[in-house]
Amino acid sequence: MKGTTEVVKGRVEEAAGVLTGNDKLRAKGQTHQAVGHVKQAAEEGIRKIEAGVRKIVNKT
Numbered sequence: 001m002k003g004t005t006e007v008v009k010g011r012v013e014e015a016a017g018v019l020t021g022n023d024k025l026r027a028k029g030q031t032h033q034a035v036g037h038v039k040q041a042a043e044e045g046i047r048k049i050e051a052g053v054r055k056i057v058n059k060t
Helices: 002-020 023-059
Strands: none
Touching (some): 002 023
């Protein structure tokens, strides 16, 4: 969930940067979006690992 928040925050910052002509704010927004996507991927990986471990534990 944190990744999604980071992506949305980044989109807002990027849009604000574009509208105001502020390249630093636009770049900051793009960075937040990238960080958010990485967090989302990590969270998904963790969920898959947890599901796999649960399957192994339940079989024994």
